[in-house]
Amino acid sequence: DTHDPTSLRTPIVAVLGHVDHGKTSLLDKIRGSAVIEGEAGAITQHIGATAVPLDIISSIAGDLVDPDDFDLPGLLFIDTPGHHSFTTLRSRGGALADIAILVVDVNDGFQPQTLEALDILKRSQTPFIVAANKIDTVPGWDPNEDAPINDTYESQSDRVRQRLDESLYEIIGNLSDEGFSADLYWRVQNFQRNVGVVPVSAMTGEGVPDLLTVMMGLSQRYMKEEMEIDVSGPGVGTVLEVKEEKGFGKTVDIVLYDGTIKEDDTIVVGGQNDPIVTEVRALLQPRPLAEIRTESRFENVDEVGAAAGIKVAAPELGDAMAGAPVRVVRDRDLDEVIEEVQAELASIAVDTAEEGVVVKADTLGSLEAMADALDEAEVPIVRAEVGDVAPRDISVASTAEDPKQQVILGFNVDVLSDAEHRAETDDVTIFTDEVIYQLVEEYDEYVEGIEQ
Ligand code: GTP
Numbered sequence: 327d328t329h330d331p332t333s334l335r336t337p338i339v340a341v342l343g344h345v346d347h348g349k350t351s352l353l354d355k356i357r358g359s360a361v362i363e364g365e366a367g368a369i370t371q372h373i374g375a376t377a378v379p380l381d382i383i384s385s386i387a388g389d390l391v392d393p394d395d396f397d398l399p400g401l402l403f404i405d406t407p408g409h410h411s412f413t414t415l416r417s418r419g420g421a422l423a424d425i426a427i428l429v430v431d432v433n434d435g436f437q438p439q440t441l442e443a444l445d446i447l448k449r450s451q452t453p454f455i456v457a458a459n460k461i462d463t464v465p466g467w468d469p470n471e472d473a474p475i476n477d478t479y480e481s482q483s484d485r486v487r488q489r490l491d492e493s494l495y496e497i498i499g500n501l502s503d504e505g506f507s508a509d510l511y512w513r514v515q516n517f518q519r520n521v522g523v524v525p526v527s528a529m530t531g532e533g534v535p536d537l538l539t540v541m542m543g544l545s546q547r548y549m550k551e552e553m554e555i556d557v558s559g560p561g562v563g564t565v566l567e568v569k570e571e572k573g574f575g576k577t578v579d580i581v582l583y584d585g586t587i588k589e590d591d592t593i594v595v596g597g598q599n600d601p602i603v604t605e606v607r608a609l610l611q612p613r614p615l616a617e618i619r620t621e622s623r624f625e626n627v628d629e630v631g632a633a634a635g636i637k638v639a640a641p642e643l644g645d646a647m648a649g650a651p652v653r654v655v656r657d658r659d660l661d662e663v664i665e666e667v668q669a670e671l672a673s674i675a676v677d678t679a680e681e682g683v684v685v686k687a688d689t690l691g692s693l694e695a696m697a698d699a700l701d702e703a704e705v706p707i708v709r710a711e712v713g714d715v716a717p718r719d720i721s722v723a724s725t726a727e728d729p730k731q732q733v734i735l736g737f738n739v740d741v742l743s744d745a746e747h748r749a750e751t752d753d754v755t756i757f758t759d760e761v762i763y764q765l766v767e768e769y770d771e772y773v774e775g776i777e778q
Pocket residue numbers: 343344345346347348349350351352406407408409459460461462463526527528529530
């Protein structure tokens with residue numbers, strides 16, 4: 327093989343799905359299997375992500391993955407916790423993730439956030455597979471810890487197999503209703519054209535070898551060229567979250583998808599107003615094997631390379647926005663980098679009208695998705711911003727002449743208590759939801775109510 331693996335970046339895998347369908351459990355299982363293999367140290371915890379190197383993938387996948395067949399360094403999995411909008415996972419020109427795993431509970435089937443995830447995967451044209459999770463809950467299931475799906479399937483009774491088949495075909499049918507031609511993964515010849523469904527259990531590890539094999543195969547075959555980047559150039563990334571951190575003030579959790587970021591680097595970050603130019607004080611990583619999102623004690627690192635999740639501590643980050651671009655300046659011209667960040671922000675900016683509803687969302691990506699959905703529903707927007715519903719939003723909404731527009735639509739945001747109060751006195755109606763299409767539906771019903 328002619329490829330130098332150090333010049334290929336790790337593919338970014340987003341793990342999506344409805345609340346409680348088992349996204350985190352699946353990643354925990356992969357981490358746990360590495361611990362059992364005696365290789366716990368090899369898996370690095372990132373901010374909001376888990377990096378699994380190729381040799382670990384191969385030891386978990388057993389016979390299914392021969393490391394000699396691959397030259398990608400491994401996979402970086404990004405967990406998207408329930409209620410946290412995975413629409414944040416955007417990057418220059420589209421999806422941040424190279425590939426995705428859509429987790430669907432075999433008993434619960436398709437749910438609102440499953441449909442929302444599919445919609446986003448469709449729009450961003452992200453290749454994905456479906457993990458049909460919790461197969462161990464099929465009544466009568468006889469578990470075979472960590473076994474490939476074929477082995478464990480063969481060892482089940484006819485009745486159990488039939489029940490699992492029914493659930494799997496229902497998922498395949500649901501995918502087809504949404505316009506995706508899908509099949510059980512071992513029947514899929516061309517993963518670019520068809521969606522592969524992999525039965526798994528995050529609890530028993532059954533099917534996990536298959537899942538990892540399919541993911542490696544997908545990224546190796548279809549993504550390799552995109553993975554060839556200048557791994558040592560100035561870093562490019564996306565803000566996942568803006569967070570207050572004891573001793574550091576406001577910090578940003580970022581996913582770096584290109585190049586490197588180092589301590590003392592000058593960076594440009596997309597802000598509520600102007601791009602923020604600041605200097606990296608510290609790069610923080612969770613301590614090994616600690617829980618990703620609950621971890622409060624960090625380890626300082628001097629430098630990280632793509633793909634990675636990392637917390638960046640720097641002054642002046644108060645105005646940074648989730649979903650906004652981050653760029654390292656290093657030996658480049660500062661003004662040029664600022665322009666790039668501005669251009670990228672402008673490309674996500676929402677077209678507003680003179681009259682319309684007020685829209686608030688948790689991230690730039692979700693704001694963009696909301697704007698798209700409202701555009702389709704022919705609902706004009708007067709103001710669109712990232713952030714919680716605040717009193718000044720009420721002021722804007724209350725000036726609308728049409729009662730249909732004295733409305734605020736909030737996606738994945740809170741309503742500040744003084745805003746709630748103002749809304750009552752000013753006759754402004756606030757809708758909030760964690761699923762975009764439901765939010766639009768609620769608004770439609772409201773409008774119908776007024777028009778009757
Ligand atoms: P959010 O982050 O809240 O969106 O949920 P999630 O998708 O990360 O789900 P999580 O991994 O937290 O799992 C939800 C519940 O389902 C937990 O109680 C898990 O133990 C359980 N669970 C997850 N996977 C499996 C599985 O394969 N089998 C069984 N029996 N239970 C599972």
